[in-house]
Amino acid sequence: MTLIHAENLEVRHGGTLALHDVSLDLEPGEIVTIVGPNGSGKSTLLRALIGAVAPSRGFVKRAPGLKIGYVPQKLHIDPTLPMSVRRFLDLPNRVSDAEAEQALAWTGVQGLEKRQIAALSGGQLQRVLLARALLSGPQVLMLDEATQGLDQPASAAFYQLIEDMRNTIGCAVLMVSHELHVVMSASDRVICLNGHICCEGTPEVVEAAPAYRELFGTGTGGALALYRHEHNHDHDHAHDHAHEAAE
């Protein structure tokens, strides 16, 4: 059974058309990665699929009772507010000490219960966020640039962990990533977004697609190419995505 079905989504933020004509299905157990330039609507799409922003057109259908574990791009916690890892894992639902310990162990940050959230390193924080998402027993894990700020070995290890989790608990994974090398190896399906879906398919299909090559360039490869947006096909609509270099 399809977990999430989105049809012809259009999302506006005030006067900004963030997404239009976006249709997609998320099936159980698959790892789907969304790539796209800055401002291309990736976070907006995740938020629309969760129900945190309302589409101005189209609709999202989630399987009844669907449990989604969401790992946000940033965590906004006032650094002056005391918040231990253990307390954080109780939000929004209380969990037992044993469950908290198990989730932290699984994500490789065992023993951090008493540490303050504000005192964690970037990598530790991402793993604690992941532990919290797992505690809800998700059928879908959604990650919004979860490896931002991590070095390459740390982000590779993080994605390996995600894949292990998918294999162990069978959840689907929908993630936004800026790391093409990871996307290409760890995803079952890639969606290339730029306000609308430019192309999608298996990593091999997307890698060869002209729209993807226009977005990310073909020569330079790696992270730099992500920001080189050589977008020259016609969109026949007016919206404000930066179609030029965003460095």
Ligand SMILES: Nc1ncnc2c1ncn2[C@@H]1O[C@H](COP(=O)(O)OP(=O)(O)OP(=O)(O)O)[C@@H](O)[C@H]1O
């Ligand atoms: N709360 C908001 N209010 C107004 N405009 C917004 C809001 N959130 C996003 N936008 C705009 O919507 C568009 C899509 O933003 P979104 O954050 O979804 O893109 P993104 O692909 O996730 O970007 P990034 O890679 O930089 O994280 C952008 O033009 C952005 O400025």
